[in-house]
Amino acid sequence: MFTFQNYRESAELIRSRIGERKPRVLLILGSGLGFLGDEVENAVAVDYREIPHFRPSTAPDHKGRLVVGELSGVPVMVMQGRMHYYEGYSPEEIAYPVRVARLLGIERMIVTNAAGAINTGFSVGDLMLISDHIRIMGESPLRGENLPEFGPRFCDMTAVYDPALRRMALEQAQAMGLPVRQGVYFYFAGPQFETPAEIRMARTLGGDAAGMSTVYEATAANHCGIRTLGISLMTNMAAGVTEGRLSGEEVNAAAARAQKQFTALVLACLREMK
Ligand code: HPA
Numbered sequence: 648m649f650t651f652q653n654y655r656e657s658a659e660l661i662r663s664r665i666g667e668r669k670p671r672v673l674l675i676l677g678s679g680l681g682f683l684g685d686e687v688e689n690a691v692a693v694d695y696r697e698i699p700h701f702r703p704s705t706a707p708d709h710k711g712r713l714v715v716g717e718l719s720g721v722p723v724m725v726m727q728g729r730m731h732y733y734e735g736y737s738p739e740e741i742a743y744p745v746r747v748a749r750l751l752g753i754e755r756m757i758v759t760n761a762a763g764a765i766n767t768g769f770s771v772g773d774l775m776l777i778s779d780h781i782r783i784m785g786e787s788p789l790r791g792e793n794l795p796e797f798g799p800r801f802c803d804m805t806a807v808y809d810p811a812l813r814r815m816a817l818e819q820a821q822a823m824g825l826p827v828r829q830g831v832y833f834y835f836a837g838p839q840f841e842t843p844a845e846i847r848m849a850r851t852l853g854g855d856a857a858g859m860s861t862v863y864e865a866t867a868a869n870h871c872g873i874r875t876l877g878i879s880l881m882t883n884m885a886a887g888v889t890e891g892r893l894s895g896e897e898v899n900a901a902a903a904r905a906q907k908q909f910t911a912l913v914l915a916c917l918r919e920m921k
Pocket of ligand 1: 761762763764835840841857858859882883884885886893898
């Protein structure tokens with residue numbers, strides 16, 4: 648269990664490193680978008696290993712550092728590299744940086760991820776604004792003693808993904824002529840991809856896309872009053888939706904192909920969050 652003091656110590660170290668910068672939006676970038684951290688202007692990078700109580704990221708293509716500066720003219724804090732449950736981190740550890748961000752004054756977050764399309768009306772390459780999520784695996788990041796400095800014991804989950812931010816993202820996408828979907832992100836713990844039966848279950852329960860991240864960060868953000876915009880990229884049709892096997896390489900290749908459009912949408916949304 649982390650204490651409120653732990654969060655304060657992490658925030659202090661970051662504050663001591665970023666000078667006058669006052670990040671307003673937290674960006675958590677999934678597969679294929681990590682490079683945006685390199686485009687931050689007037690940037691200071693803080694390695695996770697330098698920050699007390701932070702855990703290093705173990706995913707091979709994730710850098711494991713915070714980049715604070717400006718993107719599209721908006722003061723941001725970018726998490727270049729996030730933690731996943733399948734790497735062995737606890738939900739509380741995965742959500743930790745979000746709460747630290749809150750202590751630094753951040754009130755909005757954009758979180759992106761790669762996902763498998765469960766909805767048969769979706770195609771590979773589609774972007775989906777997350778309207779809600781389902782998590783029946785992995786415990787809540789809020790499990791254990793509640794820290795009332797962040798939020799209430801029993802927190803409302805009616806609008807984890809902020810409707811106004813979603814509307815704004817939809818307008819931005821339409822203005823760019825970019826078709827976007829909206830749907831429910833169904834969390835799987837991974838690291839293995841799902842079985843076709845699991846995907847049929849998820850569809851029956853109301854899932855549109857399957858993924859292995861995001862829900863812990865979004866839950867903690869919701870608890871401490873950070874408004875979240877979530878965007879998923881469909882890198883593949885989920886298991887059993889079409890014939891053929893799934894692979895990490897396929898996911899990465901699809902993420903790379905969609906990078907331009909995905910980036911354009913994230914930057915357009917960011918500009919609106921000034
Ligand atoms: N399932 C879970 N996570 C994913 C997938 C998938 O099919 N594709 C990309 N991330």
